[in-house]
Amino acid sequence: MIEFYPQIKHFHIFCALLSGSLFALRGAFALADMRWPHALPVRWLSWTVDTALLTAAMMLLTILPGAMFANGWLTMKIVLIVVYVVLGVFALRRGRTRRTRAICYIAALLVFAQIYGIARTHNPLGWFWLLQ
Known part of the structure; x- marks a missing residue:
């Protein structure tokens, strides 16, 4: 399976950027009180992209050696993904007020940018590592 690593990695990156872009679009229009971000086809598209993203991530985890967890960047990325999902749920559905x-x-969106930074730099500090 290692021979497919570059293709899987690029597909994972594509899905991550597509997922983030779709969230940004849905969130902006949801804050503008438009109904289409909550429509079933839009949610299905979001779920499909996120499922493909998770599948590619799991495939990469099976290909890569266990030493990937040694420096903490992958662990930090996974923790921030959980934070991103929780914030996204509150941004799109659970937030009681418009301000929330x-x-x-x-x-x-800031957490997503940090996740992307961690993935690019392979450092738990992500973009902040570049400021040192």
């Missing part, structure tokens, strides 16, 4: 949803939306 907006704060959660902005925080989720």
Whole structure:
């Protein structure tokens, strides 16, 4: 399976960027009180992209050696993904007020940017590592 690593990695990156872009679009329009971000086809698209993203991630984990967890960047990325999902749920559905949803939306986008930074730098500090 190692021979397919580059293709799986690129597919994973594509799905991650597509998932983040779709969330950004849905969140912006949901904050504008539009109904289409909550429509079933849009949610199905989001679930499909996220399922493909998770599948590619699991495939990469089976290919890569266990030493990937040695420096902590992958662990930090996984922890921040959980934070991103929770913030996203509050931004799109669970936030009781518009202000709460907006704060959660902005925080989720910032967490997504940090996840991307961690993935690019392979450092638990992500973009902050570049400031050192």
